[in-house]
Amino acid sequence: MEYQITDRLSFKRFLDLKSSDRIPDSKTIWTLRETLIQEEVIEALFYRFNQALDDQSIFVKTGLIVDTSFVEVPKQHYSRGEYRQNKQDLHNMMRCDNVFKERCLLAIKKSLSTEPYG
Known part of the structure; x- marks a missing residue:
């Protein structure tokens, strides 16, 4: 998540971060997530978040991200x-x-x- 925030301006805008703000590291993000789970507020938070998206007619589709890469291999020439x-x-x-x-x-x-x- 830290990489995505650093790499993508859209993430920074969504999180209302300025370019001069420090980006939270993965440990900080993980700790926040675990705290939200322990306090039993994560489901309510995501419900409100999804409601806000629905109100703006932004519909989230779940899916699968597939990462592929092509690797060149030497051709084998047999006699x-x-x-x-x-x-x-x-x-x-x-x-x-x-x-x-x-x-x-x-x-x-x-x-x-x-x-x-x-």
């Missing part, structure tokens, strides 16, 4: 031989997975088919 080897390695790994799954299924079926006290 045909490396490509074939990687493809074969992947095929072999998948085959091993399938053999393992089949063995597990057989073991499970076998343990389910035997009588526990037999």
